[in-house]
Amino acid sequence: MPVPRSRRTQAERRATTRARILGSTAECLLERGYAATTISEVQERAGLARGTIQHHFPTRAALLVGAISHLVDSRIERFRAEAALVEDGPGKMQAVVDLVWRDLTSPVFFAALELWVAARTDADLRAALVPEEKRLFASMRELYAGTLGEPYTSDPRVDTLVEFTVDLLTGLSLATMLAPDGGARDAVLARWKRALAVLAGLLPAVELLDGPGTIGP
Amino acid sequence: MPVPRSRRTQAERRATTRARILGSTAECLLERGYAATTISEVQERAGLARGTIQHHFPTRAALLVGAISHLVDSRIERFRAEAALVEDGPGKMQAVVDLVWRDLTSPVFFAALELWVAARTDADLRAALVPEEKRLFASMRELYAGTLGEPYTSDPRVDTLVEFTVDLLTGLSLATMLAPDGGARDAVLARWKRALAVLAGLLPAVELLDGPGTIGP
Numbered sequence: 001m002p003v004p005r006s007r008r009t010q011a012e013r014r015a016t017t018r019a020r021i022l023g024s025t026a027e028c029l030l031e032r033g034y035a036a037t038t039i040s041e042v043q044e045r046a047g048l049a050r051g052t053i054q055h056h057f058p059t060r061a062a063l064l065v066g067a068i069s070h071l072v073d074s075r076i077e078r079f080r081a082e083a084a085l086v087e088d089g090p091g092k093m094q095a096v097v098d099l100v101w102r103d104l105t106s107p108v109f110f111a112a113l114e115l116w117v118a119a120r121t122d123a124d125l126r127a128a129l130v131p132e133e134k135r136l137f138a139s140m141r142e143l144y145a146g147t148l149g150e151p152y153t154s155d156p157r158v159d160t161l162v163e164f165t166v167d168l169l170t171g172l173s174l175a176t177m178l179a180p181d182g183g184a185r186d187a188v189l190a191r192w193k194r195a196l197a198v199l200a201g202l203l204p205a206v207e208l209l210d211g212p213g214t215i216g217p
Numbered sequence: 218m219p220v221p222r223s224r225r226t227q228a229e230r231r232a233t234t235r236a237r238i239l240g241s242t243a244e245c246l247l248e249r250g251y252a253a254t255t256i257s258e259v260q261e262r263a264g265l266a267r268g269t270i271q272h273h274f275p276t277r278a279a280l281l282v283g284a285i286s287h288l289v290d291s292r293i294e295r296f297r298a299e300a301a302l303v304e305d306g307p308g309k310m311q312a313v314v315d316l317v318w319r320d321l322t323s324p325v326f327f328a329a330l331e332l333w334v335a336a337r338t339d340a341d342l343r344a345a346l347v348p349e350e351k352r353l354f355a356s357m358r359e360l361y362a363g364t365l366g367e368p369y370t371s372d373p374r375v376d377t378l379v380e381f382t383v384d385l386l387t388g389l390s391l392a393t394m395l396a397p398d399g400g401a402r403d404a405v406l407a408r409w410k411r412a413l414a415v416l417a418g419l420l421p422a423v424e425l426l427d428g429p430g431t432i433g434p
Contacts, residue, residue, distance in 0.1 A: 033338035035252035110337065117334045119395055120327065121250035130396045160408050167388030167405070168381060174391070175384060178336055179347045188384070191377050199412055 018056050021046050022070035025063055029111040034118045039063060064115060065128040071112045072136045079103055079140060083147045093200070094193045096147055100165055101189060103140075104173040113174075140166075152200075161196055168192060235273050238263050239287035242280055246328040251335045256280060281332060282345040288329045289353045296320055296357060300364045310417070311410045313364055317382055318406060320357075321390040330391075357383075378413055385409060 024046035028037045039060050043053050057063035079099065086095045103109060116133075119126040144162050145153045152158045169192075176185045241263040245254045256277050260270050274280035296316065303312045320326060333350075336343040361379050362370050369375045386409075393402045 031338065033335060035335070036338070113334060116391070116395070117330060118250060118252070121248065121253070126395050133395075160405075163405055164385060164409065164412065167392060168385040169388070170391060171384030171387030174333070174387060178333070178343050178350075188377075188380055192381065195381065195416055198416055 017048070017052065018066075019070075021048065021053055021056055021063070022067055025067040026071055026074075026108065026111045029067065029114045030107050034114040037064070037114070061124055064118075064125060067111075068115060068129050068132045071108055071115075072132045074108050075103060075106070075112070075136060076139045076143075078106070078108070079143055083143050086147050088149070092148055093152070093196055096144055097165060097169070097189065097193050097196070099147070100144070100169050101173075104166075104169045109173070110177070137166075155200075157200065161199060164199075165192070165196070234265070234269065235283075236287075238265065238270055238273055238280070239284055242284040243288055243291075243325065243328045246284065246331045247324050251331040254281070254331070278341055281335075281342060284328075285332060285346050285349045288325055288332075289349045291325050292320060292323070292329070292353060293356045293360075295323070295325070296360055300360050303364050305366070309365055310369070310413055313361055314382060314386070314406065314410050314413070316364070317361070317386050318390075321383075321386045326390070327394070354383075372417075374417065378416060381416075382409070382413070 021042060024042045025037060028041050028045055032041065037060075039050070039053055039057075042063065043050050046053070053063070057066055082099055082102065086092060086099070115125065115129060119129045141159070141162055145158060148158065169189075172185065172188055238259060241259045242254060245258050245262055249258065254277075256267070256270055256274075259280065260267050263270070270280070274283055299316055299319065303309060303316070332342065332346060336346045358376070358379055362375060365375065386406075389402065389405055
């Protein structure tokens with residue numbers, strides 16, 4: 001039975017407003033940081049009445065919890081779209097490193113980082129964040145393995161190599177966040193791609209540092 | 218010519234008060250986070266008059282900038298003391314990984330992380346933090362290379378392996394900060410120690426995942 005037109009429109013409108021509020025929250029986290037992300041600031045950015053914000057999110061805490069799922073959804077969606085564009089071939093492992101790097105240096109990642117660090121000293125935020133981040137990691141790992149395809153998908157080393165890659169690129173993103181040095185950062189990325197090939201048994205160890213090039217075409 | 222007794226005492230007292238204020242600031246960053254680290258909060262923890270705090274640090278911004286050098290000094294000092302205890306032998310590379318891990322999961326690291334993330338959206342804090350972090354990284358790399366000794370010190374791959382290790386362990390520390398899973402975390406560390414041996418050409422790639430043990434005694 002079709003949903004009456006007027007009711008669907010109301011639900012749609014509600015969803016649009018909610019998305020607009022959460023989009024403004026993410027933008028505020030990115031540009032101003034966690035401490036400055038208040039209901040007033042979000043209200044101003046979203047161009048909505050305070051009552052409208054509070055109807056959807058009665059407290060600042062509720063708003064920040066809402067932002068968590070919104071950010072996780074955006075990251076998964078974007079990653080899925082980009083992963084679909086990776087072409088088959090021997091350069092696939094390197095292409096996945098690039099995908100991870102784009103995620104871990106995206107505006108959405110830096111907005112999420114604000115919540116992640118704040119959650120260390122905020123038990124309520126942490127309780128909301130931990131399951132959502134588990135959902136993110138599970139989705140991403142599945143996408144990485146799927147993008148790599150065989151023989152990697154069934155290679156028991158791949159999970160470890162994915163874990164290494166995500167951890168290493170997270171650290172590199174943080175280290176270069178405040179004072180970007182594109183050259184040094186690109187060299188680390190190129191070397192990590194070589195290191196992955198060494199760890200997967202595709203290259204001998206001695207070739208690890210032979211110039212900044214990548215493996216494969 | 219000896220400094221008059223009364224003047225030295227005053228300088229000493231000044232340094233002690235300053236260290237006490239900065240210690241309380243670090244403690245507050247660790248326990249309450251960046252947003253809650255205000256002059257009032259630090260004053261209460263340090264048990265000093267507001268005027269005393271403001272004599273040393275006229276603004277909250279000055280206090281946070283002061284905390285940066287204090288945290289960097291603590292990390293270098295502690296690392297130096299621990300590095301001196303590393304015994305010679307084939308397990309040295311693994312011992313350095315453990316040193317890095319202890320630093321990147323120490324209270325001082327998490328206090329510094331608060332400032333690091335806040336500096337992304339605070340230009341003044343960033344300007345003060347970037348040179349201090351450069352000092353930290355330079356000291357640590359020198360200590361890592363010195364601790365490893367020959368033949369590693371003069372191996373051009375060591376810089377890259379140190380960079381990989383610091384970045385990977387930073388990411389792992391962040392990933393496990395909110396929901397510690399000791400078993401999973403220890404497995405990644407043990408595997409990274411094996412991976413380093415593979416990358417240094419000491420182990421064939423296929424042995425990367427042979428159980429959670431470490432290389433060497």
